[in-house]
Amino acid sequence: MLFGIYADGGRRPLSSTLTQVGLRLRQSRRPREAFGTIWPSGQFSLAWNSRDDEGLDCETGEFLGANRDRDPVKGEAHSLSLSLRANSHREGKPRAPRGAHGITRHGQRLVRSAAALIERRYGRMRCKFATLTQPWLPPSAQSQLCRKWPEIVRQFLQWTQRKLRRQGLPTYVVSVTEVQTERLRMTGCPGLHLHVLYAGCKNPRPGQFAIDVDELREWWRSALKRAAGVEALRTPRCQIKPVRESAQGYLGKYMTKGRRAAGLWSDVCPQYPKPSSWYNVTANARTWVMRKVARGRHVGTWLEGLREFIRGGGRDREIKYERDIQVELDRGTTTVAWVGQFSADAMRCYCPP
Secondary structure, three states: OEEEEEEEOEEEEEHHHHHHHHHHHOOOOEEEEEEEEEEEOOEEEEEEEEEEOOOEOOOOOOEEOOOOOEEOOOEEEOOOOOOOOOOOOOOOOOOOOOOOOOOOOHHOOOOOOHHHHHHHOOOOOEEEEEOOOOOOOOHHHHHHHHHHHHHHHHHHHHHHHHHHHHHOOOOOOOEEEEHHHHHHHHHOOOEEEEEEEEEEOOOOOOOOOOOOOOHHHHHHHHHHHHHHHHOOOOOOEEEEEEEOHHHHHHHHHHHHHHHHHHHHHHHHHHOOOOOOOOEOHHHHHHHHHHHHHHEEEHHHHHHHHHHHHHHHOOOOEEEEEEEEEEEEEEEEEEEEEEEEEEOOOHHHHHHHO
């Protein structure tokens, strides 16, 4: 197991992709080129590769350009088959089902960026945060609900979009699924919660709500009954409230909690299937986010200059945090990436909605 050395002195396991990148940078004598990505949420990443490649996708670690069919370590061409040459003659572990490890890193960036754009365009006072809870259900009904959870959320997003469209409001909706960890430890039964963000009023005045909470509660009760096959003993709790501080901060708290709960779920109640999706972003919001993502060599060059300024003793108040990701090799350490996040004020200038 190879470990990365971070700016805070900590050591964390690295993926095989980052290890290959580090080995390539070590072995290559060509000048390095920077490739960067900046998300609308302010999160950024910078990676390097040798100039015989078009670039390195900082999110997936995939080498781009003319040499993408070559081995990133040995420089040998891959065989043209449906499986990787390195894995075609060995039996690996079966791939974990979708959603087994909670929300993905890409999903976190997508949710944070969508929330940031909604708040930036429509204002914090117009943003609404809805929470829908799941009451206790018998084990068989709970298992069926977990299996059908993605479909329930999909129907709810469609219902919410129709409500917003009828009132002339934007139909960008983002949701995150949360598991109540305390309830999971005490009862051995996962209590699924849904947290939803949208622009829910035309005027930023207190008490303005496009969706009535009683109507929301009745729809949610009916949806849970259809999915689980039984009527819950208690009425599900639903609430809608305005965003007080930060839209992406609201959802980010539950995304972090959800990743920890996915591991606890496997230990406490493996008999219940995990939801295949822990987040949902409507198609129009997803398109909006991807159009605002800045990615390429020009971004990498700009980020590289900013990093050199900071490493030279300069201070940039527009950066909330930043750190180097390094690979520890036999001959020393090699920096393979630089990651961090810009402040919300900086992104209002750099990435207007």
